[in-house]
Amino acid sequence: MKNLLSFRDLARWSPLLFATIALSGANAVAASSDAQIRAVMSAQVAAWNRGDIDGFMEGYARSTATEFVSGDKITRGWQTVRDRYRKKYGTREKMGTLTFSEIKITPLGADAAIVIGRWQLIRTSDKPHGIFTLLFRRLPTGWRIVHDHTS
Numbered sequence: 001m002k003n004l005l006s007f008r009d010l011a012r013w014s015p016l017l018f019a020t021i022a023l024s025g026a027n028a029v030a031a032s033s034d035a036q037i038r039a040v041m042s043a044q045v046a047a048w049n050r051g052d053i054d055g056f057m058e059g060y061a062r063s064t065a066t067e068f069v070s071g072d073k074i075t076r077g078w079q080t081v082r083d084r085y086r087k088k089y090g091t092r093e094k095m096g097t098l099t100f101s102e103i104k105i106t107p108l109g110a111d112a113a114i115v116i117g118r119w120q121l122i123r124t125s126d127k128p129h130g131i132f133t134l135l136f137r138r139l140p141t142g143w144r145i146v147h148d149h150t151s
Helices: 007-049 053-057 078-088
Strands: 067-070 073-076 097-109 112-122 129-139 142-150
Touching (some): 007 112, 007 129, 067 078
Antiparallel strands (some): 097 112, 129 142
């Protein structure tokens, strides 16, 4: 029975085996989180491009602690962020067509991730664009943006 591991062999290799299994599990969780975050962002783009600001806002945590930073202003609270979007992009012409690109997701643990990327609006009269940094948290409602810094 030379093919069977001895207890001593098992004891020697088990930390490596368990570390490999744990790492595989962590990679699977990270891949799943990545896909879920990308799905939230894709849903936001789809909502924006059909003129649905409320649908776009589903990507944000419905919390008074939700923050949006742009220029020299900090907007706090889901409702206040929503009102800001409505005021600034209240018509289809102002909304244009949104795209996100160069998205990089960095997990910060099982329930948080930083997302960096580029945004662009294509409108009849212009093509504003910039960079964003988003802090996503895994909440009971799924992955949601709790902090958005857009320039």
